[in-house]
Amino acid sequence: MRTPLLLHLFHSNRIYFTFFCLNLIMNESRIIVALDFNNAKQALNLTSQLDPQLCRLKVGKELFTAAGPVLVEQLVRGGFDVFLDLKFHDIPNTVAGACKAAVSMGVWMLNVHAFGGKKMLLAAREAIPSGTAKLIAVTLLTSIGRDDLDDIGLHEEPEQIVRRLAALTESCGLDGVVCSAQETSSLRHHVNPDFTLVTPGIRLENNNHDDQIRIATPSAAIKNGADYLVIGRPVTQAHDPLCMLRQLNQIVENERPVSPPAL
Numbered sequence: 550m551r552t553p554l555l556l557h558l559f560h561s562n563r564i565y566f567t568f569f570c571l572n573l574i575m576n577e578s579r580i581i582v583a584l585d586f587n588n589a590k591q592a593l594n595l596t597s598q599l600d601p602q603l604c605r606l607k608v609g610k611e612l613f614t615a616a617g618p619v620l621v622e623q624l625v626r627g628g629f630d631v632f633l634d635l636k637f638h639d640i641p642n643t644v645a646g647a648c649k650a651a652v653s654m655g656v657w658m659l660n661v662h663a664f665g666g667k668k669m670l671l672a673a674r675e676a677i678p679s680g681t682a683k684l685i686a687v688t689l690l691t692s693i694g695r696d697d698l699d700d701i702g703l704h705e706e707p708e709q710i711v712r713r714l715a716a717l718t719e720s721c722g723l724d725g726v727v728c729s730a731q732e733t734s735s736l737r738h739h740v741n742p743d744f745t746l747v748t749p750g751i752r753l754e755n756n757n758h759d760d761q762i763r764i765a766t767p768s769a770a771i772k773n774g775a776d777y778l779v780i781g782r783p784v785t786q787a788h789d790p791l792c793m794l795r796q797l798n799q800i801v802e803n804e805r806p807v808s809p810p811a812l
């Protein structure tokens with residue numbers, strides 16, 4: 550009985566397995582280091598110690614506001630895949646224009662906020678044809694917990710909100726979402742296998758949680774089906790960031806998703 554069951558599982562999940570194996574063969578790191586600095590000098594000081602084979606980079610609101618497109622283009626020229634994390638959230642026309650401007654910097658991935666709604670998501674998708682940069686949407690910030698949701702009048706569990714926004718994002722043709730790794734396991738059963746799940750709020754057991762609420766360890770994130778792990782302070786504030794990054798890569802490379810999704 551066991552062998553036919555395993556074969557059935559393999560065949561029903563073959564697209565997911567192919568995607569997973571391709572990632573391994575191409576030796577592309579699943580770790581995205583968040584460069585949360587307030588100036589280009591500090592960011593470049595860190596990236597000069599890193600290697601595009603070991604990580605991708607994320608430029609968010611703080612660094613982009615301080616250093617702008619010049620720095621983003623410099624990181625791209627340095628061979629890094631850059632995730633521009635500006636979480637665009639505005640009227641559709643404005644977001645479409647911002648997405649086009651982001652792609653012109655050569656970024657690998659960019660995001661909008663799913664709370665912008667269907668028309669905004671569709672406008673973003675239309676502005677960036679599939680196959681240029683990856684276009685993903687933030688669902689619910691990992692710094693938000695159940696109590697914070699009550700404050701803004703959302704009386705649901707984070708997982709329900711994330712699932713609904715992920716479904717909306719996928720239906721609008723975007724390539725994936727940002728969510729917590731606490732939600733990826735259940736999401737994997739509701740989205741297509743190639744829908745990208747990007748997870749910030751990653752902490753090792755002994756790390757400070759800082760302002761993050763919905764956290765997971767790197768190992769749990771991969772087991773739960775995350776594609777990419779966004780990691781900031783645990784790397785950037787480490788005594789030896791390169792050594793920490795190598796450790797994290799090792800953890801991630803040795804881990805496998807627990808249960809691949811049913812198609």
Ligand SMILES: O=c1ccn([C@@H]2O[C@H](COP(=O)(O)O)[C@@H](O)[C@H]2O)c(=O)[nH]1
Nearest residue numbers: 583609689690691749750779780781782
């Ligand atoms: O829901 C979200 C969306 C984005 N982020 C960003 O990820 C990093 C996390 O940094 P840490 O230092 O590892 O906490 C940061 O740049 C956030 O802006 C997020 O945390 N949660």
